Amino acid sequence: MNNSLLLINTTTIKTYEADVSDVTTNIIVQIIFYIFYGIIFVIGIFGNGLVCYVVIKNPHMQTVTNSFITNLAISDILLCILAVPFTPLYTFIGRWIFGKLMCSLVPYIQGVSIYISTFTLTSIAIDRFFVICHPFRPRIKIKNCLLIIGSIWIASIILTFPYGIYMNIQELYYCEENWPSQKLRKIFGSFTSILQFVLPFFSIAICYICVFVKLNNRSKYKPGFKSSKKEEIDKERTKKTNRMLIAMVTIFGCCWLPINTINIIDDFFADVSYIWKHYRLCFFISHCLAMSSTCYNPLLYAWLNDNFRMEFKKVLPCFDSVTFNLTTKTTTTTCESKKNYNKNDSKHGNIIFSHIAEKSMIQESIQLDLRTTSTTPFQLEFKNINQDILEKRKVTNCIVSKTFKNSFK
Known part of the structure; x- marks a missing residue:
């Protein structure tokens, strides 16, 4: 043996x-x-x-x-x-x-x-x-x-x-x-x-x-x-x-x-x-x-893991098209589901994210590594969602990201 x-x-x-x-x-x-x-x-x-x-x-x-x-x-x-x-x-x-x-x-x-x-x-x-x-x-x-x-x-x-x-x-x-x-x-x-x-x-x-x-x-x-x-x-x-x-x-x-x-x-x-x-x-x-x-x-x-894929495509550009197609599909659907909100709906942002935060944390934690900080788990998840929307998916006019940013003002 x-x-x-x-x-x-x-x-x-x-x-x-x-x-x-x-x-x-x-x-x-x-x-x-x-x-x-x-x-x-x-x-x-x-x-x-x-x-x-x-x-x-x-x-x-x-x-x-x-x-x-x-x-x-x-x-x-x-x-x-x-x-x-x-x-x-x-x-x-x-x-x-x-x-x-x-x-x-x-x-x-x-x-x-x-x-x-x-x-x-x-x-x-x-x-x-x-x-x-x-x-x-x-x-x-x-x-x-x-x-x-x-x-x-x-x-x-x-x-x-x-x-x-x-x-x-x-x-x-x-x-x-x-x-x-x-x-x-x-x-x-x-x-x-x-x-x-x-x-x-x-x-x-x-x-x-x-x-x-x-x-x-x-x-x-x-x-x-x-x-x-x-x-x-x-x-x-x-x-x-x-x-x-x-x-x-x-x-x-x-x-x-x-x-x-x-x-x-x-x-x-x-x-x-x-x-x-x-x-x-x-x-x-x-x-x-x-x-x-x-x-x-x-x-x-x-x-x-989304974060790894982003870095991989920087090293090897051939990964870019695969990652772009995947994230674009997800982003488009997310924004379309929220496009009917008007400006008055922004006041409900905290309520919306309060309800979905725990579930979002559970589902996203498979692919996102949450850093250990002094913030609370909900605040930590909010920061990760914000970064995911604003930086990785490049959503500029999505009401979700606007509502999210307003919740921390």
Whole structure:
């Protein structure tokens, strides 16, 4: 077993050299896998590198949620560099050619990266749970967020440390685990799978289920003054958010369940690679799925965020048309629903926003990271809505923005 979940075991490598019936010995199959790994490497490095660049370059993007997303991007970059190329090369070549130091270092950093990734995803889920389900609870400050991130790194380094110790070069050509006993190996393997997958998966699922229920309950609130168009927009936004929540849980499970299952089987049934001739094929398919998470994470946690998209299009203008079309559609509908208000309606601005503020906070908090300040939650949400309308959507004649500004005079 490889407790980093990413290096195939030595027994499998040895049987691989002699087993010509295994489809992964076919050069065409190997080329296909190399292509998949190449695509994952390029997209993973590019997408996560872009996330890091945007956050580091723009101080206004350095918020609590974005700090977690950046930490996730860094761990994904490490996976792309140390897991995507080494695993297929080691298996297809049939021997470890990267030296003794790399034999200990590569699997160790792989394990650390996975811990960082799963712990960070869990932290993001917990943070969103409190923002949406407990909107009046003060958010953690950026300083505390950085302490949490530091703790994640320290815990990941410590938890993976035994694996770095027991990975050594065996029989000159094979990089494998050399545990004092098989019992200790099984215990550590099970412990690793629980901490790297089982607990994070259930924590993420529970948090997002609570968010899902909260959003659905809020969508049932129908104030009498709300227009049908506004109501339809809110319902559609809730559905979109719910789909995104389901996608987050589903993708995490689909990406990491197969590789964990393969390695647990390998831990407790050491001869599986001899008995099951398609073991290596299943390993590489599950490994590709696990590595593909480095491509999905920037999409789910950054691209679907309006603020990130705005910064992305500044770096890469090709993003501009997609973002413009999306925001224009939303802005036009919002303004049209309010265009029948006259000037006398401005006095009702505070009442309108007082009724919709809590629901707006809950729905927008998935995509907007609210800074922790001394202001009240409602004032904080008002500022975010104002900035969203005036700066991002460029609405100049919309009565909503006028009413909003008047409410703070």
